[in-house]
Amino acid sequence: MIDDWSEFGLETRAIRAGQTRTEEGEHSEALFLTSSFVFNSAAEAAARFSGKTEGNVYSRFTNPTVRMFEKRLAALEGGERCIATSSGMAAILTTCLGLLKTGDQILASQSIFGSSVTLFDKILSRFGIQTKFIELNDYQVWENAFTPQTRLCFLETPSNPLTEIVDLRKMADLAHAHNALLVVDNCFCSPALQQPLKWGADIVIHSATKFLDGQGRCIGGAIVGSEALLGGDVYGVLRSGGTSLSPFNAWVFLKGLETLNLRMKAHSANGLALAQWLEAQPQVKKVYYPGLPSHPQHELAKRQQSAFGGLVSFEVHGGREVAWRVIDNTRLISITANLGDTKTTITHPASTTHGRISPEQREAANITEGLLRISVGLEEVTDIQADLARGLCQ
Numbered sequence: 120m121i122d123d124w125s126e127f128g129l130e131t132r133a134i135r136a137g138q139t140r141t142e143e144g145e146h147s148e149a150l151f152l153t154s155s156f157v158f159n160s161a162a163e164a165a166a167r168f169s170g171k172t173e174g175n176v177y178s179r180f181t182n183p184t185v186r187m188f189e190k191r192l193a194a195l196e197g198g199e200r201c202i203a204t205s206s207g208m209a210a211i212l213t214t215c216l217g218l219l220k221t222g223d224q225i226l227a228s229q230s231i232f233g234s235s236v237t238l239f240d241k242i243l244s245r246f247g248i249q250t251k252f253i254e255l256n257d258y259q260v261w262e263n264a265f266t267p268q269t270r271l272c273f274l275e276t277p278s279n280p281l282t283e284i285v286d287l288r289k290m291a292d293l294a295h296a297h298n299a300l301l302v303v304d305n306c307f308c309s310p311a312l313q314q315p316l317k318w319g320a321d322i323v324i325h326s327a328t329k330f331l332d333g334q335g336r337c338i339g340g341a342i343v344g345s346e347a348l349l350g351g352d353v354y355g356v357l358r359s360g361g362t363s364l365s366p367f368n369a370w371v372f373l374k375g376l377e378t379l380n381l382r383m384k385a386h387s388a389n390g391l392a393l394a395q396w397l398e399a400q401p402q403v404k405k406v407y408y409p410g411l412p413s414h415p416q417h418e419l420a421k422r423q424q425s426a427f428g429g430l431v432s433f434e435v436h437g438g439r440e441v442a443w444r445v446i447d448n449t450r451l452i453s454i455t456a457n458l459g460d461t462k463t464t465i466t467h468p469a470s471t472t473h474g475r476i477s478p479e480q481r482e483a484a485n486i487t488e489g490l491l492r493i494s495v496g497l498e499e500v501t502d503i504q505a506d507l508a509r510g511l512c513q
């Protein structure tokens with residue numbers, strides 16, 4: 120069995136890292152759908168429970184299928200340890216409960232997933248953990264916001280829906296200079312396109328629901344980082360708090376990871392082709408895609424990512440009326456907020472994912488009424504273009 124996967128390429132790791140076989144000799148990863156594990160004696164049970172000997176106890180915190188997924192994702196992100204969780208939000212919650220206490224502060228990018236904002240702003244605040252939200256690219260504002268209580272900086276790059284990119288190395292240096300940790304939600308790139316730990320981030324968060332699954336089937340999440348950061352209280356929250364991933368979902372994600380690199384390349388190729396086509400349409404006012412030379416952080420994206428991913432946003436002339444017309448004239452593209460699927464999806468952020476923030480805040484964040492976000496799938500890109508052209512070119 121290979122323990123150190125660091126010399127192997129990403130494609131190889133995505134297919135093979137972390138697999139263990141039973142004496143049955145199965146070639147594919149085994150699915151252990153069992154809540155508990157049996158011991159040979161009372162003494163063995165006692166030793167396992169106390170942690171004196173390693174081994175399976177109960178699937179809330181030890182399951183071989185979940186462990187294979189954890190090992191594989193850790194190998195892909197280049198981290199020592201991975202803890203799989205029941206959802207992407209459970210990954211963020213478990214990290215915060217494991218590392219923070221009352222009085223601590225979080226600095227978070229203002230361009231993060233809506234439920235992450237709610238978790239920080241409405242839930243953790245009730246336990247005396249305060250969050251300050253900062254414009255992703257304003258390094259000076261980040262710098263000025265640190266206090267002795269700051270423990271975590273939390274961000275996504277590229278951001279949703281405007282695909283802003285932040286310099287991870289710079290942010291890691293800033294955080295470390297203030298004794299804080301950099302936590303990166305790597306949902307949009309996946310390890311196939313970007314490995315934040317390599318740039319100095321301390322912890323990577325995943326919603327496995329998105330590109331890791333890749334076909335919109337299961338909810339799950341993961342935390343990746345060093346053994347020192349995750350092996351103590353973060354694992355403790357999972358073990359005693361029960362934010363655990365189901366073995367079945369882990370098994371589905373293992374299948375997803377086998378094709379992750381191929382899919383991310385294909386999502387990126389379709390994303391770039393769609394973004395270029397949109398930029399040439401007279402009804403389109405602006406296209407947001409890191410792969411376009413018109414993107415303000417295009418050079419940084421080229422350095423930090425191996426490709427530009429599947430999220431494309433664009434603003435149409437004519438505001439909400441035209442944006443909704445584009446959506447309502449699609450026949451192929453799914454009108455749903457999920458992303459990272461082989462199926463292309465479309466949303467109107469101002470009235471859905473960002474509908475709960477005030478119009479002034481939306482305007483300040485450039486989430487205009489004419490903005491549309493597409494998670495580009497793996498269909499023929501000309502079919503996706505034709506589906507959008509119907510509403511765009513009326």
Ligand SMILES: *Cc1c(COP(=O)(O)O)cnc(C)c1O
Pocket residue numbers: 206207208209232234235275279304306307325326327328329338339340
């Ligand atoms: C979907 C998403 C999450 C939350 O993941 P769930 O699996 O839905 O809990 C967190 N961050 C980002 C960027 C997401 O897109």
